[in-house]
Amino acid sequence: MEATPAWRKLPYRRLELYEPEGDLMTLQLGPQHPSTHGVLRIKLHLDGERIVKAVPFPGYLHRAVEKLCEQLTYVQIAPIVDKNDYVAPMTSEQAIILAIEKLLKVEVPRRARWLRSALAELQRVASHLLWLGTMTLDLGGALGGGGSVFVYTMRERELVLDLFEGLTGSRFHYNTHTVGGNRHDVPAGWAKDMHAALDLIEKRIPEYETLTQNNRLFVERMRGIGVLEPELALELGVTGPNLRASGVDHDLRRDAPFHAYDEVATNVITAKAGDCLARTQVRVAEMKESVRLARAFIDGLPEGPLVSGKPIKLPGQFKVNSGQVYAALESARGELGTFLVAGAGTSPYRLKIRPPSYHAISALPYLLPGHTVSDTVAILGSLDPIMGEVDR
């Protein structure tokens, strides 16, 4: 990796050091912009079309979820937080349940753990599908090739959502995880449907590859753009596919197994370049890997109870007065952690969510300068931020 060019770091710190040939233009990209993935505002200082300095302003989607959770009982929290990462609510919900279970020291039956793993992998496929669609949408626009890929990936994402609906009765906000297990057991024929869906998705992934990473135009737009050095990524706490695309071999599924990942080995996919293209390649390869894992988890789904202990009737069934835990899982976007401090009674004293997207967009001020306005949307899109998760 070549050394970071001086102009990339310096002007960001000291705008007044930069001597433009024309006038600098200040451009607000967002919050109401087609490609800011929700409501993110980035203030760009432009010299011609080249970005000199970029300042992201998150916070437009702040709903005080963490504060709200302090008022809720442990049982009520899960359906609230699955609105954080609205592209992958399943893992968002699992993350909080993991922390609560760790705090309450609840044993989770093996069947529930396997089912959760299967759901997590399905969710990863769905999330990456949506990401691929919006990524090409950013590059090609809704009136162009991007729109086509977007519609295709949405079509396949529907298959996953249909599966979730079959399991939980809800397409988006599932509330299928309870403390100590899962609420909904696999219905008859669900595994067969899932195999059919996965087969179809697996068959179509090469089609997306043709339209995206094997497409000359797409590659030209992505290669060498927004290079995230591994050192910088680690310093900023960037995780997930963004980190792995920078060549850091790190995946919680393998390095700190949760659910049933200690029983089924995960192949961690990495790439070297750290640019937008590498992030694309990692995610597309991860989709294939997730399809394999989801099959393995559903095929190996053990018999047994789905919930440990009695089913929950009352919120007050769990009571913890002290203790603090940190639990994390590998969501589609990286390390989704929950730090939970028990309070008096049935609700937490403090809940802190560590959203991978927040750390991803904190790389923007370093990645954007030196690139053009067109690259902004490519870089932002390739980082796959979900603003609901960033702002919480």
Next chain:
Amino acid sequence: MSGWTGLFVFLVVSVVMIGGLLAAAWMLRVKARRDSPLKRHAYECGEEPDGPAWIRFHPRYYVVALFFVLFDVEAAFFFPWAIRERALGWAGLGSIVVFTGVLLVGWAYALRKGALKWQ
């Protein structure tokens, strides 16, 4: 001359059609009951525009335009040659090659200096 008359007539027809659309748009337009200054704000993603939009631009833009004019001048000289190309023969072709060659020197220089890059 007749071709030009045709072009003129076509111009008139087009102007009438476009004017008709404009007139229709003017007559059928919806009028807001109350004018709102917010509505007439420049769009900048919902934020207050920060700094002027009419700024001094980068000189690169100018170089690109200049190159266009110069190459277009070249192409303009090609046209009279092109329709007598067969008659002028190899000699004419040779002169054109020299003419092009000199311009390509400038082109190569510009590429080497990166003057035609957009930013």
Next chain:
Amino acid sequence: MTFTATMIVFALVGALAFVGSIFTVRSSKLVHAVLWLGVTLGMTAILFVQLGAPFLAGIQLLLYVGGVMTLMIFGVLLTKRDGDSELKTEEPSRERGALIALAVFAVLAGTIWLGRDALQRTAVPSLGTGWLGTSLLTRHLVAFEALSALLLAAMIGAIVIARRRDPDQPSEPKES
């Protein structure tokens, strides 16, 4: 003297060209001035057609209205910080300008008036574009080739002027 369609068009176009040139000078916004200049140049193209030089009309549109206009627009955007600031004309120069304009007009008009007989006697040869090409590449070959050198000089000049490098300027990323 009867009014033909050609004459009506000529009068119309001439008037528009005149109006365009007046507004080119009188516009308070530089951008407007450039656009009015475009009107004048475009009308000149139509005059070329009426004079039986259609190729020149095409080239006028291609080079002047398309190219030079663009160049001037960029030039305007380069020079002033805000394109909407008012242009002020110094008062004393106005009379002098009018005087000079009148003098030039008088000279032109006088020349045309004096040479009116010659103009009427000489039949304008309709030579066409092909003739232009032939004579460019045979009789005026040296001038034609010298022209390429002129264009080259313009190119290199523009590059040199635009390439004002300073140390804090971002180094160019490697070519893709």
Next chain:
Amino acid sequence: MTLFAWLSSILVAVIVLTVTAFGLWWERKLAGRMQSRLGPTIVGPIGLFQPIADLLKLVQKEPIIPQRADRALFWLAPPLTTLFALLVAALVPFGPKLAPANIDVGVPLIIALGGLALIPVWMAGWASHNKYALLGAMRAVAQSVSYGVPLVLTALVPVILAGSMNLNSIVAWQHRHHWLVVWPVFLGLPAFILFILAMLAEANRIPFDIPEAESELVAGVSTEYTGMHFGFIYLAEYVHTLVGSAVASTLFLGGWDGPFGPSVLWMVLKTCLLFSVLYWLRWSLVRLRADQLMALAWKWLVPAGLALVLLAAVWTQTPWGR
């Protein structure tokens, strides 16, 4: 003669606008099918009247002129874009007789008029006093300007081969010899492809639609426009693509020349076919970046165009090309 000029002008204008309106519907239908959607279905049989409904909707909208805009230019620019895009159509022969303007200097005039369209686009962007529009306008000009050169150069190839700048003569030449894309194929085909690329760039179509790049510049030049004025910019783009296809068909695909039947049908057929292929491209490619476009034009297309011109000249000097 004058009556004929009027009639053929009106006829061609009607043909162009009808095909454009139909093209709008066709594009949406085609795109829908390509994207496993249905496209328009509601208005009229198989949604055929959708463009008319769109037009009616646009006509009714409230015109809003932004506060700090240059009002006159803002209002004038969009109709002018459509006007310039339409004007080119006058020069395209839709049949041996059906050409409103059969002009000896057709080719340079077409290029010139097509290139002129960039000025109202720039006007629209600049007059909006909006940064997105302005960036779009600057991109539009730079792109138009860069691709203008290869456009002229590739259009010179048929001129050299046919020895005439008159489009009808060029078609007649192709009728006598072969269509240019058929023979000499090593000249005609690359020139055709380059011409199409440059034409797409001039018409701001994907992969060259950076001036309106809605994922980056919101809507680029047309950001501040509402109602019919927005419609004009939109329409101009379609007309430009359509007329560009017609010009390309004329210069390289034999124009109105067909084995049987009325010539105007062949011309419309070829134009629509090319138009559809361009939309196929549009719905399968992503757009390039502004600097990549510039690099492509200046580094590859300009020298390639020059080489093609010189090659064509050499070819006409050989016994086969005489």
